[in-house]
Amino acid sequence: MIYLFSGTDVGKARAKAFEWVAKARAKEPNLAYARLSREEITPAALEDAALSGGLFVKRLLVLLDDPFPKRGAEEEDAAPPSVLEDRLPMLAGSDNAILILAPGLPPAKAKKIAAKAAKAYAFDAPSALERGFNAALVNALGARSREKLWLEVVRALRQGDAPEMLHGLLHWKARDLMQRGNRAWRPSDARALSLSLITLLADSRRTGLDVAQSLERFALALGPAGI
Numbered sequence: 001m002i003y004l005f006s007g008t009d010v011g012k013a014r015a016k017a018f019e020w021v022a023k024a025r026a027k028e029p030n031l032a033y034a035r036l037s038r039e040e041i042t043p044a045a046l047e048d049a050a051l052s053g054g055l056f057v058k059r060l061l062v063l064l065d066d067p068f069p070k071r072g073a074e075e076e077d078a079a080p081p082s083v084l085e086d087r088l089p090m091l092a093g094s095d096n097a098i099l100i101l102a103p104g105l106p107p108a109k110a111k112k113i114a115a116k117a118a119k120a121y122a123f124d125a126p127s128a129l130e131r132g133f134n135a136a137l138v139n140a141l142g143a144r145s146r147e148k149l150w151l152e153v154v155r156a157l158r159q160g161d162a163p164e165m166l167h168g169l170l171h172w173k174a175r176d177l178m179q180r181g182n183r184a185w186r187p188s189d190a191r192a193l194s195l196s197l198i199t200l201l202a203d204s205r206r207t208g209l210d211v212a213q214s215l216e217r218f219a220l221a222l223g224p225a226g227i
């Protein structure tokens with residue numbers, strides 16, 4: 001039997017998988033447990049996982065930890081089926097519990113494995129839309145606080161927000177400051193802020209610089225005398 005743990009929230013998917021393992025072992029003390037990393041997953045290892053058992057150990061619990069190599073979308077589409085994918089029917093038909101821990105799995109592959117699984121669990125990080133408007137980010141820029149802005153940029157990136165989306169929010173705030181102004185931003189400073197953000201994105205596209213890193217540097221360069 002296959003149990004799939006996937007989703008975009010890597011930390012939660014891993015925590016829940018190991019919690020499931022602990023509960024299963026507590027419930028069934030004679031359950032033999034093995035964890036296989038990606039490098040250890042071979043045809044022979046998968047056959048052992050599916051078919052092993054015996055007089056003293058009636059069932060196995062095998063955790064396949066992050067079994068798939070990380071690829072881009074185009075590479076994923078072109079890649080042949082993996083050793084694990086070829087043996088999904090065998091694993092699904094086993095009396096042993098085969099737990100596949102694969103956070104970040106592409107949706108098409110997750111769907112394929114879930115169709116063979118006795119149970120599939122998905123733990124997704126909330127999207128930017130679900131989290132709503134990032135007021136803390138734009139307020140940090142409005143307050144001209146280098147430390148707070150850098151912290152909010154890093155926090156949003158770790159939560160999975162696209163760098164381009166964060167850039168869009170910051171530029172929106174710059175335009176808002178141009179129109180309304182506040183104690184921290186004079187109109188001339190707000191115009192310079194807007195231009196610097198436009199330049200940041202243009203330079204990133206032209207040179208191939210990482211937008212996320214550029215945003216962090218931008219935040220750390222913020223100061224009371226301007227950008």
